[in-house]
Amino acid sequence: EPWEDPSTSPIDFSTCLEKFDEAMLASTYWLCIFAVNEHFSICGDCWDCREGKEWSPRMFKADPCIGGCKKAKFNPCKCGSQKHAAGDAAYEIDKFDQVVERMEALVVSLDPELATLTRVWVLAEVAIALRGKPVRFRIAEGLEPRKASALRQGQSIVTPVQECEASSADDRKRIIDQIEQDGGCKAFDAYVGSMVGLGLGSCVFLGRAASQEALKALRGVGDVEISLVWCPDADLAQLGFGEAHLGKLAGIRSLSVQMPGCDRIQNLQLLFQDVAKLSTLEGCAFNLKE
Ligand SMILES: [Zn+2]
Ligand SMILES: [Zn+2]
Incomplete structure (x- = not known):
């Protein structure tokens, strides 16, 4: 999310790339905040209601939760993607x-x-x-x-x-x-x-x-x-x-x-x-x- 007023940002994004040498820019950086696809991990889920069960896309899309608790979703999302389970090769969180x-x-x-x-x-x-x-x-x-x-x-x-x-x-x-x-x-x-x-x-x-x-x-x-x-x-x-x-x-x-x-x-x-x-x-x- 961009800063509301870029002039108050402690980092000058317009010039920060120029400060780094080529070796630094050629390196690979794994950014935790972007590297996990939350649509296959947590979006639209309800940790109180689903308890590892398969859910239809409609259940993931619903906000508030229609799995029983009726509470607002923690990470509401309209994508409705199926979630991978812990231990699954495609599960990105573990x-x-x-x-x-x-x-x-x-x-x-x-x-x-x-x-x-x-x-x-x-x-x-x-x-x-x-x-x-x-x-x-x-x-x-x-x-x-x-x-x-x-x-x-x-x-x-x-x-x-x-x-x-x-x-x-x-x-x-x-x-x-x-x-x-x-x-x-x-x-x-x-x-x-x-x-x-x-x-x-x-x-x-x-x-x-x-x-x-x-x-x-x-x-x-x-x-x-x-x-x-x-x-x-x-x-x-x-x-x-x-x-x-x-x-x-x-x-x-x-x-x-x-x-x-x-x-x-x-x-x-x-x-x-x-x-x-x-x-x-x-x-x-x-x-x-x-
Ligand atoms: Zn999603
Ligand atoms: Zn729920």
């Missing part, structure tokens, strides 16, 4: 792990309030990608000041996965069941919370991760980015650096630290001390400019 295998990296585009991190799908996809690919968190419109201050104070910024939302209760249940099988929701929260926190510049959450399952997951992370731009004048002691928490990333090979505009950061040596102890690290980059 294939994210296969997509990730083909990707070089995952970029998670966050909103200023971090409401993105209250969606069960988003956290699940982040956790899957973290197992083998670089995950980068970006906030094009900047971090909302209250969230930035929560981050600095070490208050949790990622919603516990069991309190997260999903449009479909079935999806939510399937994801949570899988997480329970893979090590449990508590370990999942510690793992994802640590990595999101680190991505946004804080080591505090990583410091708190203590369960065997969480530590095991953290040992599987190979490529890490720490962006200090959301706390550009913070004291790194307050953000949990200098206590060797990074050592929990026992399989880390590559680290990049983003710090443009961070010339007022205090106690930067704490970060260097932590990095110097990472025996598996093969490469480390500090980016001082955009």
